[in-house]
Amino acid sequence: MVGTPVTPASKMIQRTPSTTPGGGTRVREEKILVTVRVRPLSRREQALYDLIAWDCPDDHTILFKNPNQERPATSYKFDKVFDPSCSTLKVYEEGAKNVALSALTGINATIFAYGQTSSGKTYTMRGITENAVTDIFEHIKNTQERAFVLKVSALEIYNESVIDLLNRESGHLRLLDDPERGVIVEKLVEEVVKDINHLRHLIGICEAQRQVGETSLNDKSSRSHQIIRLTVESSLREKSGCVKSFLASLNLVDLAGSERASQTNADGARFKEGSHINRSLLTLTTVIRKLSGGKRSGHVPYRDSKLTRILQPSLGGNARTAIICTMSPALSHVEQTRNTLSFATSAKEVTNNAQINMVVSDKKLVKHLQKEVERLEAELRSPEPSSASYLQSLLIEKNLQIEQMEREMKELKRQRDHAQSQLEQEKTARKEQKGTNQYGPSGQVARQSMVRQSVTSTDPSMLVQEIRKLEQRQRQLGEEANRALEILHKDVASHTLGNQATAETIAKMLSDIKDMQEVSTFAGEIVNGEKVNAASLKEEITRLNSHESTIASLERKLDNVQKSIDMLVSSLATTEDTPNYKVQSKKKIFPFALSNSSSMQNIIRSPCSPLTSSGGVVDNEIENRVPENSNALFCSNSLSRPSETTPLKSGKNGNSTPSREVTPASASNSVNVKKMQRMFKNAAEENIRSIRAYVTELKERVAKLQYQKQLLVCQVLELEANEAETTETETMDQSPMPWHLVFDDQRKQIIMLWHLCHVSIIHRTQFYLLFRGEPGDQIYLEVELRRLTWLEQHLAELGNASPALLGDEPASSVSSSIKALRQEREYLAKRVNSKLTVDEREMLYVKWEIPPGGKQRRLQLVNKLWTDPLNMQHVKESAEIVAKLVGFCESGEHVSKEMFELNFANPCDKKTWMGWNLISNLLNL
Ligand SMILES: Nc1ncnc2c1ncn2[C@@H]1O[C@H](COP(=O)(O)OP(=O)(O)OP(=O)(O)O)[C@@H](O)[C@H]1O
The missing domain is CATH 1.20.1260 (Ferritin)
Structure with a gap:
């Protein structure tokens, strides 16, 4: 029995360097394993008082005991010598097992028994076959990672004819030479083995079908050479993707025994059988001797017999071969035994070249190719030459990165909000420290910050x-x-x-x-x-x-x-x-001719x-x-x-x-x-x-x-002022803002302050139209904003002052400024008819929702101008109307910004607009 977990493969490593599927085909020269089994004296021999002529001093030596003391003893050494007491199991294990199980790893194996008729060939090979079959199935059972396919075929060579033992009706089979497979037996039935019993059953059929005849030496003498061939194909399971399989044959050969007609008393059919047997065995001996001569020089007559043709791979070819030479210890068969031992001695010198046989099955190959095509198609469909799993891992990685970035953004937003909150708190605290009444209610804090921005950024x-x-x-x-x-x-x-x-x-x-x-x-x-x-x-x-x-x-x-x-x-x-x-x-005469005044x-x-x-x-x-x-x-x-x-x-x-x-x-x-x-x-x-x-x-x-x-x-x-109160908050405020944003913000503040301070709408109009956000306007906007900021504060402190008509009087009442503004509107109303066409007037009345037929429609229109400081469209349209009424656009001359201060005065009022002298005075400069 095969002892698990010691697999045949592991055992084979000792003899063949490579037994791993997919590991490539490796060839190793190996001598034929030759053992000698000596059977006990048969009853017939014992009855004849035949003498035991052979001795087995050790496991490797057989010694001829010459009864004639004058002649020296002759000894033979073999790989193993089994004395008559040895069991068939021992013979199997020590003389056949390793070779037999080589077939499980893709190495062809041949075990055959050679010997004289009635020497015990059939007896031995039955036991070898049974043990091999048992071990093979044991190995299959213990090797689940591989799938095994076991097939069996059997033939006999009887009278130089090949007969299918599993299908005797097929008659004499021809031997064909296949370039790749070598000699094949045409139409030989090959049964797929279902299990060990099935195999045993088939082997039993073969024995039953074999030609057996009675001779004087053997009641059931085998009259043919029998070859039972087990084909083992094994491969790793499908999910492994490996498409290669081990494929090897185990030939279990039970030869017919050489015989002497004089000894077998054969005649008729037996004689004929014996002649064929002897002839084929002679060829076998010749082949062995040829092969044992080394270098395979000369012609090896494989084709001289069907036996040698069929066994050609096992004789010096791609197979491991074990020959069990059986012999009778009887002195009466000493010459035949000497021939057997001579054959055995020759066989020892025969070198085989066994190799692992790998095949790719068509079915597996098709499956493999189909899978490969599917994989390639999937790769073609995918954007990158990556597998789906790789893309999936990439996707997971990107998702993780996105999640990380989102967490970072969230943290940054939190930090930003926190910083803004702190900034607001500090601003509020500073505002409370400085007093909330310093700049009035119109966003002065932001304005202050903006002004300081330009100031503190200046050296x-x-x-x-x-x-x-x-x-x-x-x-x-x-x-x-x-x-x-x-x-x-x-x-x-x-x-x-x-x-x-x-x-x-x-x-x-x-x-x-x-x-x-x-x-x-x-x-x-x-x-x-x-x-x-x-x-x-x-x-x-x-x-x-x-x-x-x-x-x-x-x-x-x-x-x-x-x-x-x-x-x-x-x-x-x-x-x-x-x-x-x-x-x-x-x-x-033009003494002061001025080309340019x-x-x-x-x-x-x-x-x-x-x-x-x-x-x-x-x-x-x-x-x-x-x-x-x-x-x-x-x-x-x-x-x-x-x-x-x-x-x-x-x-x-x-x-x-x-x-x-x-x-x-x-x-x-x-x-x-x-x-x-x-x-x-x-x-x-x-x-x-x-x-x-x-x-x-x-x-x-x-x-x-x-x-x-x-x-x-x-x-x-x-x-x-900033020198004494530079704070971190102000430092943060120093970050420069784009001018257009500053301009928009400052102009909105100015418009609001105009409204709060009842500033002349003509002044508003001219300023609004003149300064549209060019970089050079910055100085005017800042001055205007500062002036108005101060005025708003100053008027708030005075309670009733108005800058509209302050003139040189810094403390005019709010009522007087409102009155002055009203007078200005009345002045402009009088110019509506002269400055606007009828169509323009009517259009404006409709647009500004002046009811038709009402009284003083012109004054109603003008009174609506510059009344909504938060509506920039209103401001724009108001400025356009006032500009027409005043005539800013009809003079044709370009009003320079530098002249703006001079035009602050109301055209109908020769009073000078409060200049910077006044501002300076009010600022205590
Ligand atoms: N080792 C053995 N121990 C006991 N009996 C044996 C042994 N070998 C052979 N025999 C017996 O010897 C007889 C002849 O054996 P077997 O038929 O196996 O010889 P053979 O070599 O096959 O003969 P043949 O060539 O004529 O077929 C059988 O009765 C068998 O039982």
């Missing part, structure tokens, strides 16, 4: 630099104004008409000019006298406060000059005689500067030749040396001062004096107008400077 030294730049520009403006006034003075002085009022005007202008020169000098001294130092910021602020009056003074002087010019023009107009002369003189350089260069590029200069050169001995008061050098062009010099004799237009001949000719006077008057008029325009521009520029300066002052104040 103090930068602010000082900006202030200095403004002062420098202011000083330059003052100098330009002085030069303009000097030129004007010379012009006027050179055309003195003897008018007392004019003389007084000129005198006043001279005084103003002197004052302005002082202002200019003062500003210059400041700039030159101090060093820019961020550390002295507070001193800068103090100095700026003192300069505020300087700027105001400069503006007042300019206003005075303006009035003087107006008076001068008025006086000149009264003396004009010839209305058409202006046209003529314009062409001939805003350009001070043109004023300085006119009229005789070589740098002048106007065509008038060419005309002057032709028609207004300068006398060689004349004093050219209006030459360019007069501007470069202003001290030489004094008013006294130009007007001391009451006549017109000789100019480049006046020839010596004309000066002496009194006939032309009147004409020249008119000409000069007209020229003066033109020049004065030019100067006036220039002065107006100067005022505008000063206003702009004041705007900028005031903003800087405010920023400095903020900065100063």
